[in-house]
Amino acid sequence: MPLAEKWEILSLRCIRTIGVLIWMVFFIRLATLLLKRIAGLSNKYSFIQHRTVTLFDNLAKVIIFGAATYAVFVIWDINMTAWLASAGVAGIAIGFAAKDTLSNLFAGVFILADAPYKVGDYIVLDKGDRGKVTNIGLRSTRILTRDDVEITVPNSIIGNTTITNQSGGPHEKLRVRLKVGVAYGSDIDKVRTILMQIADKDRQVCKFPPPRVRFRLFGTSSLDFELLFWVNHPEERGRVLDALNTKVYQKFTEESIEIPYSKQDIYIKGLPEALSKINTR
Incomplete structure (x- = not known):
């Protein structure tokens, strides 16, 4: 059945949008598989390792999602200038309102990329807290102490303090x-x-x-x-x-080897006058 021009354009745009969504899902899955494969070849590609796969995977998803969103806007003939301006103003407002969260987020990215420690390592914080790293997230790091108490430390704090990694170095000893x-x-x-x-x-x-x-x-x-x-x-x-x-x-x-301990000797030079009279009676 012949369609009116309006409905024909609408149908084509819907079909193209569905195609963009399908390709977006395909590229997201492909990126995840490629990153895991490259991480398995860490001897050849040192910049992507198992600990940084999550970081690069999220980055790839953001890029692919952004490209798909741009394609959908183009398909529907939407002017993006106003949207970009609004997004810029909203981004500034969100940045001021959530500066602590963003600070933790960026610190978490640098921790994942620089890898001063990894899950399973024993670390000591500046305050003396010592424990095993159980999780490294984008916002915080979780440490399980020897008392079986879990400590959650914001990544921004860890990024600005000295961390002693007792499991680091040439060996774990x-x-x-x-x-x-x-x-x-x-x-x-x-x-x-x-x-x-x-x-x-x-x-x-x-x-x-x-x-x-x-x-x-x-x-x-x-x-x-x-x-x-x-x-x-x-x-x-x-x-x-x-x-x-x-x-x-x-x-x-x-073996009769003495382990000394602190001792105090008290010497009495003389007794008070009242006690002296009692002793002389």
Whole structure:
């Protein structure tokens, strides 16, 4: 059936709009598949890795959606000048109203791109909070502490503070310092030998790098030593320290090596006059 010119134009525009939507869905899915494939070849394409796939995927979706929107406007012969002007004014207003949210958003993008840490790493914040990264979002980062308490930190705060990544570096191992003091007059060679034997026999202590003992300081009332050793994962630090502290104390007690503690001696030069009279009676 022949259609009127108005309905013919309307039908063609609807068909073209549907075609644009189909191609938009196709390109979005294609971009996701290509990014995942490229991330699997991270040895060749280092700029796209598994941790940054989400970032590039969202960016590709925004670009494709914007191109599809522009095509739909062209199909329906809509003047975009007024829309762009309105969008510019709205963007400025939204930017002022949601500056904290946008700050977190941009910080999250830089964190995903720069990757100072990843999910599963143990990090320490400036305030001393320490835990395992469970999620890195565009707005915030979630950390699970050793007390099984989840901390949500805005990305803008993380982006402006110093982060210690205990899982970073050439390997995930963490060096632990066990400090112990012995009394003056102790056999320091014997102390070194005992500390090394305890570290070498413990299965939780890494054999490489090897443990070592350092004589650090002539303290006020003790000779201060440090046993330096490595553990395989940062979360093992507390458990291994507990085991080694127990063994050091037991061994020092067995070998009659004194661990000094703070003492205060009180000297009485004289008694008050009233007490002196009582004592003389």
